[in-house]
Amino acid sequence: MFAHRLLILGFLGMIFASRTLAADTTPSAQLERFSAAAGRQGNAEDGQKFFFKKHGKDWACASCHGESATQSGRHAATGKVLEPLAPAFNPKSLTDAAKVDKWFKRNCKDVLDRECRAAEKADIIAWLISQR
Secondary structure, rough: HHHHHHHHHHHHHHHOOOOOOOHOHHHHHHHHHHHHHHHHOOOHHHHHHHHHHHOOOOOOOOOHHHHOOOOOOEEEEEEOEEEOOOOOOOOOOOOOOHHHHHHHHHHHHHHOOOOHHHHHHHHHHHHHHHHH
């Protein structure tokens, strides 16, 4: 009986821990992380330019995320609705470091044919945080 209760408590603990890890950070912490890696603070103006600039495959971040980071976008190939990127309009945005890393890696490779540099990530996040 004790082992059974211990097993249930352990399982519940794993569930609650996974929920905690799903929101393990803040947008400001993400900005600081990439700014530190870049050796400079993120620049919102540069982030906005990067977001709208057409890159290697003639795509921009805005191609899927839309002309406003404060509104939903739609993936160009799949049609999937993408939630707003600006944290002021989507409280979940930039709150999971693993997801931030995953989506920067995937999307930068699609748009740029390479991974984004830390400075580019810091700039984009600085701009997204500035959107009110």
